[in-house]
Amino acid sequence: MKIAVLGGDGYCGWATALHLSARGHRVAIVDSLVRRQWDDDLGVQTLTPIRPLAERLRVWQDLTGNTIEFFVGDVTDYDFLSATIERIEPEAVIHFAEQRSAPFSMIDRQHAVLTQVNNVIGTLNLLFAIRELQPECHLVKLGTMGEYGTPNIDIEEGYIQIEHNGRKDVLPFPKQPGSFYHLSKVHDSHNIMFTCKVWNLRGTDLNQGVVYGTATDEVELDEALINRFDYDEIFGTVLNRFCAQAAIGHPLTIYGRGGQTRGFLDLRDTVRCVELACLHPAEPGEYRVFNQFTEQFSVRELASLVQLAGRKMGLRVAVDHLPDPRVEAEEHYYNAKHSKLMELGLKSHLLSDSLLDSLMNIAVRYRDRIDPSLILPKVNWRQARNERNQPASATAAAPVPSHGFSRDSLP
């Protein structure tokens, strides 16, 4: 199958591109490489030393004989995107090419605007390009479980049957996203649902849980293929961050009471889920939603698991409760359905099996690269940085990164 992976230089995108290539698909990566620049702008870096994309792909070809084409450019640039889609003629487009950090989106107005323009317009452009140039192509879009928030009822996969005043309908599941980033994904979901309906496009929205781990069979083939592993407060997902903290003897930082419960999955399941979606495409006109995670944990439970794993490795792991920088329920009901990918054949990895071999060992191996000053949360949901009457230095501290707009044209 000819598959375009937008955002194929990123955390999930890279592992997915290699997995699909290994499975015999013809893969093309489309990426602006802006994420590497955001790291520089924010002064953070992945725990694992990732190589330039061109080098990664060269090594992959040397090892496997498989070529992955790559196109460097921004999906918010329609001329670039449409020319690229026309060249690749993909049967499936996997769209990872979004700003994917909630704290990033909450830094200040400029980061909120950047996140929503980048994500919403990138996806709109993609929908128009598919319609215009490759209307049979199946869009596989990365959403997030965070679109749903934490309702007091079971979370279904995208839709819910509602009975109300004696009448019934199946309607989109109500969304209560918790950051400007999560909001951008909700906006995307509505835009995609609409275009599937009016233009007969094929759409699969993967509402992904929190991904952990960095290894997959393909990534582990060679050090040069190593995947990113973010542990900082902006891009680090909670479990990766906990493992990095454990590795350097830093207390695990639980935000608030730690009853926040979410769906989680191993990166090795991410790549498999995405392939399953590609192999079983949505019908023309269909917009379907899969909840893509395998297990639910509270943050407190994760901390306990990491403590336990650390102990087995001879590490002493303390736990700290910080005031929650986010606005979210710290204890709540949570029961999210996730059977559709299972029905397509997903066999999931369990965290209890992966924690030592795919997380702690990586964190320990690279612990000399950890900068503890990057771990503690500085972005606060209630106190996004003000813009006017700021000393110039405060504004300069986290400039709005370039992402295909010139800085001056940012609204």
Next chain:
Amino acid sequence: MKIAVLGGDGYCGWATALHLSARGHRVAIVDSLVRRQWDDDLGVQTLTPIRPLAERLRVWQDLTGNTIEFFVGDVTDYDFLSATIERIEPEAVIHFAEQRSAPFSMIDRQHAVLTQVNNVIGTLNLLFAIRELQPECHLVKLGTMGEYGTPNIDIEEGYIQIEHNGRKDVLPFPKQPGSFYHLSKVHDSHNIMFTCKVWNLRGTDLNQGVVYGTATDEVELDEALINRFDYDEIFGTVLNRFCAQAAIGHPLTIYGRGGQTRGFLDLRDTVRCVELACLHPAEPGEYRVFNQFTEQFSVRELASLVQLAGRKMGLRVAVDHLPDPRVEAEEHYYNAKHSKLMELGLKSHLLSDSLLDSLMNIAVRYRDRIDPSLILPKVNWRQARNERNQPASATAAAPVPSHGFSRDSLP
């Protein structure tokens, strides 16, 4: 009360600004005047000859002694917007300053992108400006009944209690918007709901039905205060368009079977609803939704009413059914609640009373200005214009209008 009316040069905004000024509020209009330019770009014009904003305001002051300040600039320009909010120090901001036409948003990719960037970023900027400079200020935001679509259950005002698998929650009402414009309003709603929660802002979202009429007590004081009356396929709402058609002997153009049912209200009720919202502000942290309409009609019913009114004026009015250029149910259940504004004291005008005095008479008075070529639908939901490999002239036919972005910076 100090009130800022963003978009105060537009159809609803102008009537609202005058109404509030007449009722003793201190009103400031903020408007980029871009809508007048869009008319020029698309080659359409209001049936009624509206005057330049400065002249309108001068006449208003001469007639009433009331000054309305005005600030010309774009809400997508944060420096302008925040400086303006700082100057006005409003107790309430009424936000009409959005691209408000569904067909406009469906012309092509550029108009879709313009609509979503303009509306979503304008509103984001406003939320940040209120938070930073005027956190007690009450945001009164114009949404649309079109956010809900046409579900097969009763439509509630913003939220619905859902019972599911034995548990209950009150959740945002599921949204099924039917154009990139309606989608932009759904995006806004989610963004506002979130900021009310995390920043304790006060928000009222007025999900307005289709507005008809052009007259209010204030607008009628002088010919120079006349309000716009759009009848063209892009900006003309259905009832205004029908009246214009009746006035020139053009058949009323029903799209499809005409069973499309919507909520409607008289412009004189719009201005009153907005004032009621201002007089009864939301609490800090509260995001509330009012469904702002007074009566439901199907398009077929409206056509019959206009035929009847035309007959009373001696006009022969035919009816034509065109293929529906939109993707929408042509027959469906529709029952939308709208009691909250009634509870605040709204006394509504009824269409049966307004049709002759506030619609047909205006259409007949200005019928020499009607250009019949502007009435028939050319924008088609299924066939948004392609962008690549177009002859230059086709692209030039409806250029993306400027709206504070330079054309080159449009993503």
